[in-house]
Amino acid sequence: MLEAVGNYGLHLKPPSYHELRVPLLEKELEYTNTLLIGHQLHRAKYECSIMSDGWTDRKNRTLINFLVNSTAGTMFVKSIDAYAYMKTVIKIFELLDNFVEEIGEQNIVQVVTDNGSNYVLVGKLLTTKKPHLFWTPCAAHCLYLMLEDIGKIAKVKTVIQKGISLVGFIYNHTLALNIMRKNTDNVELVRHRVTKFATTFLTLQRLHKQKTNLRKIFTSEEWLKSKAANDPKGKKATRIVFLTSFWNDIIYTLKVMGPLV
Template structure:
C-alpha cells in the first residue's frame, strides 16, 4: 500500500516538544487514569484531600469537594473560639444543652458577618430589663395554674463553701416548677421562729389560698416550724389513718380482701420517719 508523507520544516526545539507531548487522546486517557488512581487511593497527592471518597446517606460514594473541606476548617475555627469563651468565662459545660444556647448560635448565623456584640451597658441595663419582662410572661401561665389548681411551696437547703446555709424556694403546680428566690438563711435555720417567718413570707407571696402544702427538709427545725400535725383536725385525721392501716394489717382476712379489691396494692405503714410516711399513708388510701 502506498503511503503519502508530508514533511514540514520545524525547529529542533519544536521537534523536541512534539516528541515529549502525547497526543490529545493519550493526554486525556492519562488524565483520567491519574484521577482514577487518586480516587481509588493507589496514588496520593496534594489534591487527594479534596477528592477523597465520602459516603452519602444512601450508601453511595461521592467526592469531597473543596467547599466541604473549607466549611469544616471554618467550623473548627469557629467552635474553638466559642469553647475558648466558655473556658475563660468559667461557663458550665451543661450550658451547651440549653435551648437558649442553640438559639443564640442560630441567631448569630442568621445575622451574618459584622454583628456588633452587646456592650457592657446593654447587658447590664436594657437587655436585662427585657429579659425580666420575658421571664414574667413565661411565669404567668404557672401563676394562673396556681390560682386554678393550687400549688406546693418547696424549699431546698444546702451549704456552700463558705459554710453559709442557703435555701432555694420554688413553687410547683401542674404546669411545672418555677424558681422564686434563693435566701441566705444562716441566721434562720437555728431558730424555728425565724424559719417559720421565712416560710410564711413566701406563702404570703404566692397567696395563702393557693398553697396546698409546704415541702421542705426533714430536719427537726423545719418540723417545728411547720408541724401542721399538731392542728386538731389534721391530728385526728392522721390518727385515724394510722389506726386503719394497723387494723388492716393485723387481720389476715381483711388484708386479703383489700389486696384482692385493689389488685395487690400495699399501704404505707407508719414508721419512724413520720414526716414522709404520713403523707405516703394518705396517698395510699387514694384510689384513682
C-alpha cells in the first residue's frame, strides 16, 4: 500500500469517511462472502474439519474461536466469549454441537480441540451423539502440555528462572542493554512470555548463542565502573552469567525440549 501511495505521488486523495464505511466496506464484504462461498463448496465436496481454539486475552477473558479447515484452507467463522463457562463440559458440548449443525454435520469428518480434561469429556459426548465424527486432540496443545511438564523438572525449572531473571535484568538496565547491543550487532535476546514454553526454549537458545557476548557485558570497563555492578541485582546477574552449571543446564534443557519445538 505504501509503495502504491509513493508511486502515485503527493496528490493522492485518501478515501473519505463515507467511502470507508459504505462503498469500500461493502466491496470488502462482497469479497469476503465470495471466499466463504468457495469454502462452502469445497467442504460440501471434500468434507472438512472444524476446530475450536480457546485463548485468554489481557483482561483474562476466555474466548473460543471456531474455524473450519478444508482443501480450500482454514476459515475463521466466529468467536464466543466463554469466560463464564469455560470449564463447564455440557455448555462447551452444546457450543460445539451447535457449530457442527451450523456447518452441516454431513460435511464434517472430525472435530479438533484442546485436549484438556473438559474437552476430552466433550469429545466423548460429541462422538456418542454423532458416531460418524472423530474427535481429535490438537497436536500443538499436546506438545505444549509436554513442554509444560518438562518445565517442572527441578533442573529445568531452575535454569529457566535464572535465564528469565538474566534477560529481565539486562532489559531493565539501559547500560547493560547498550553494551549487549554493541557486542551482538543489535541482535536481541528473546524475552520470556508467561506460560509460553516454546518461547522459553527460544529464550534459552538465544542466551546460549550469545554466551560470550553476554559475559563481555559484565567484564567491560563501562559495567565495572557503574553503580549497577555493585547493586544486589547486578551482582546476581553477574553470578548467573559466569556459572558453569547455568550454561550446562541450558544445554541439557535445549536437548530435552529441542525435539518438541
